[in-house]
Amino acid sequence: LGATISKILLIEDNQQNALLIKRVLQARKHQVIHTSEGEAGLAKAIEELPDVILIDLGLPDIDGQTLAGLMKRVPELEHVPLVAVTAWPEDTAREMALAYGCDGYISKPINTRTFADQIAAFIHKP
């Protein structure tokens, strides 16, 4: 992405994971907005209209699949890429991401060397 700064919404309840992801993405000059719970994440997504949404499938209030399904029904978010970042086993993660309309998934623990490039691949800037 070169010098392009993207706005990334991260919905992740685990503070250590969130910190790591923020550091990796901020090192590439992306703006990262973080929320720990699903309902707040949905509100933030509509308010901020980010370039990509990263969503943990295991959240403490609304679970991640339900949230992903909701986001895909919000007209303003229809074209915002949604990526599941999850500790689910690979097969389950793939199946859930596909079924709930995510554009892709990334398994935890993340690979800090490749994560930013993986996310960049989902961002479609005009």
Added chain:
Amino acid sequence: MSGSVNDNRVDLLPASAFSYEELTEAYNHTRVDYMVPMPMNAAKLHEYVECYDIDLDASAVAIDGNEILGLAMLGLRAGRAWMTRLGVIRSKRRHGTGWLLVTHLIEQAVQNKVDWMIIEVIKNNLPAHTLFTKKGFAPTRELLVLRRPPHPPADNPPPAQIQTLGWDGVHYLLKNRTSKPSWIDEPESLLNAGNLSGIYAILPDGSRGWLVYQNTVFQLGRLVIQTEVGDPQCVGRVLLHHLHSKHPVQDTKTENFPLDDPHWPIFREFGYIETFHRIEMTLRLKPGLEPPG
């Protein structure tokens, strides 16, 4: 109760000595690396305790000094107990804390004069399965956790007479259910959970059955399906078609659906996905009893 675990003294305190915020933090800490992520917040944990009749006095938190090592919770109902939320933080595992917690909860169940103790363990969680087997628990059946993304059924509804049920109807059906419930879909759990709706279907050939479910803003859940007369797949098709036509934008999650339930093929036909499997295990606490169900 206290015990010695690898030369460290571990004390067990009743969970009621901790706030919901403390219990939630401890629980989430034990599940950080769990094979199925299931984090909670304090409100969710409170709801869980109420819904499943968890006795926090009989539940336990393992501590070493000021450090919480793990916890386990005990649900108590007439004649039976349910162990749940058992977890030990990653760095303290394989040192006997889990054993101590399970032993303590079994003692609590005995003191409460229950006949049977029930647990569910995620399939392939071998350390937990081994621990429960060593404590005398025996597997009874395999249960599924199912999801269905929101969308209406694709085809036309099969012909049937459909009746939507109110509270009295739902209550009556749950009390007269013939299939064996797990703890989380026992009538007590469902009635505690609230927001229940019901559908009763009569097919042209006289087959009939019903479906009870929880209806919340974002999600349908806690599905209990039963065929009273006829082919479960024909009756199930009518009930699920009606359910998802009526609620096309809600996500569906249902837990502890028995793998051998005759309606399971129809759930698959309607787009339900297996998220993971649990193994239900029971421990007989009084001699000479047949397993519950």
